[in-house]
Amino acid sequence: xxxxxxxxxxxxxxxxxxxxxxxxxxxxxxxxxxxxxxxxxxxxxxxxxxxxxxxxxxxxxxxxxxxxxxxxxxxxxxxxxxxxxxxxxxxxxxxxxxxxxxxxxxxxxxxxxxxxxxxxxxxxxxxxxxxxxxxxxxxxxxxxxxxxxxxxxxxxxxxxxxxxxxxxxxxxxxxxxxxxxxxxxxxxxxxxxxxxxxxxxxxxxxxxxxxxxxxxxxxxxxxxxxxxxx
Amino acid sequence: xxxxxxxxxxxxxxxxxxxxxxxxxxxxxxxxxxxxxxxxxxxxxxxxxxxxxxxxxxxxxxxxxxxxxxxxxxxxxxxxxxxxxxxxxxxxxxxxxxxxxxxxxxxxxxxxxxxxxxxxxxxxxxxxxxxxxxxxxxxxxxxxxxxxxxxxxxxxxxxxxxxxxxxxxxxxxxxxxxxxxxxxxxxxxxxxxxxxxxxxxxxxxxxxxxxxxxxxx
Numbered sequence: 001x002x003x004x005x006x007x008x009x010x011x012x013x014x015x016x017x018x019x020x021x022x023x024x025x026x027x028x029x030x031x032x033x034x035x036x037x038x039x040x041x042x043x044x045x046x047x048x049x050x051x052x053x054x055x056x057x058x059x060x061x062x063x064x065x066x067x068x069x070x071x072x073x074x075x076x077x078x079x080x081x082x083x084x085x086x087x088x089x090x091x092x093x094x095x096x097x098x099x100x101x102x103x104x105x106x107x108x109x110x111x112x113x114x115x116x117x118x119x120x121x122x123x124x125x126x127x128x129x130x131x132x133x134x135x136x137x138x139x140x141x142x143x144x145x146x147x148x149x150x151x152x153x154x155x156x157x158x159x160x161x162x163x164x165x166x167x168x169x170x171x172x173x174x175x176x177x178x179x180x181x182x183x184x185x186x187x188x189x190x191x192x193x194x195x196x197x198x199x200x201x202x203x204x205x206x207x208x209x210x211x212x213x214x215x216x217x218x219x220x221x222x223x224x225x226x227x228x229x230x
Numbered sequence: 231x232x233x234x235x236x237x238x239x240x241x242x243x244x245x246x247x248x249x250x251x252x253x254x255x256x257x258x259x260x261x262x263x264x265x266x267x268x269x270x271x272x273x274x275x276x277x278x279x280x281x282x283x284x285x286x287x288x289x290x291x292x293x294x295x296x297x298x299x300x301x302x303x304x305x306x307x308x309x310x311x312x313x314x315x316x317x318x319x320x321x322x323x324x325x326x327x328x329x330x331x332x333x334x335x336x337x338x339x340x341x342x343x344x345x346x347x348x349x350x351x352x353x354x355x356x357x358x359x360x361x362x363x364x365x366x367x368x369x370x371x372x373x374x375x376x377x378x379x380x381x382x383x384x385x386x387x388x389x390x391x392x393x394x395x396x397x398x399x400x401x402x403x404x405x406x407x408x409x410x411x412x413x414x415x416x417x418x419x420x421x422x423x424x425x426x427x428x429x430x431x432x433x434x435x436x437x438x439x440x441x442x443x444x445x446x447x
Contacts, residue, residue, distance in 0.1 A: 119317070119321055120321055120323060120324075122272075122275075122277045123315065123317065123321040123323075124323070124334070125275075125276070125277065125307075125308040125309050126275050126276075126277070126308050126309075126311075126313050126314075126315040126381075126384075126390075127309075127334050127335030127338060127380065127381075127384045128309045128312075128335050128338035128339055128384055128385075129309055129334075129338055130307075130309050133338070137334075138323060141325050142324070142325055
């Protein structure tokens with residue numbers, strides 16, 4: 001493995017890690033709303049959250065370009081107020097990965113919140129716990145394995161992200177060239193079979209590891225015997 | 231008066247209407263499954279809000295919306311009612327060992343409200359050997375002892391018991407029945423007890439209130 005390939009792997013890990021960490025609070029909030037909330041438009045919110053799962057990734061990437069590009073409303077706002085540029089930057093790759101990972105994360109987290117026995121929360125209330133304390137001492141600990149499962153699943157999805165990323169931030173060595181983009185790039189030039197093979201093996205191992213971790217965590221969360229996050 | 235309850239509540243098709251006032255000791259709510267006995271307990275605990283009514287326990291008003299104007303309405307949060315609720319299935323917290331289950335309410339109670347220590351509860355219920363165990367490893371009888379201990383340690387002013395013997399085999403029933411008799415006689419706490427077993431109610435109760443099935447409204 002060359003130094004360049006290691007850099008690609010590290011970039012992939014950085015992009016995916018940041019994407020998942022930054023999305024966790026939002027994903028949890030959405031999962032909570034969908035699991036516990038009762039409000040008009042819930043079905044629509046549910047559909048919107050799941051949209052990136054079914055939309056062609058190139059469309060998601062194009063929408064990100066429109067919104068977060070240098071001339072997009074969000075892109076301009078971020079540049080003016082925080083001096084942040086997303087287009088053609090690794091941060092943009094992280095945003096694309098986050099958007100694509102969000103549906104899977106919300107799904108897994110929602111299941112884990114729904115799996116918490118609300119009668120236990122009632123029991124805690126009668127024992128003197130305020131609603132906030134019930135959340136911290138009962139609901140959150142019981143849901144934690146499932147929340148982590150959601151995060152790991154989102155990480156796996158981010159590692160594999162390709163379409164929205166290449167559309168939004170292009171394929172720039174050292175900046176946005178993550179493992180899938182590097183494999184795609186290498187495939188364009190004859191004689192790169194060894195590089196492709198090595199990166200592909202890494203991709204398979206990372207994804208497999210994340211999926212296994214996610215499933216094991218989900219089982220601990222006790223979705224029941226047939227409980228899966230996938 | 232221990233319990234003074236007058237509540238009305240509609241839950242789906244079922245209509246619950248109950249008026250009772252009881253003296254000290256154990257008051258049994260007796261009736262067939264589906265008559266709304268557990269719902270009454272949930273209303274007293276504050277987990278279910280009655281459509282209309284007034285709930286007074288040992289002189290303290292926990293709920294009252296019978297008064298005309300809003301200012302006089304009372305609806306104490308469940309965590310401020312100082313209730314000890316023992317559920318049919320124990321409902322121990324699966325992610326905490328027995329010791330931490332027992333101390334859950336004790337730690338939340340104001341020191342002045344605690345009237346039992348962990349050691350006293352452990353002796354009273356004979357559960358010293360269970361303290362380090364996880365709830366899932368307990369038998370039904372053991373879990374119910376721990377659940378009673380957890381309720382007592384939270385410093386309650388009264389107890390609610392929802393068919394605490396229903397999920398136990400005959401030998402364990404007798405065992406827990408004796409524990410409940412000791413709670414009733416030695417601790418002198420008002421107890422509202424729900425059951426559909428006549429023999430159980432006859433043996434334990436000082437007041438029996440029969441709740442009939444009424445789904446017509």
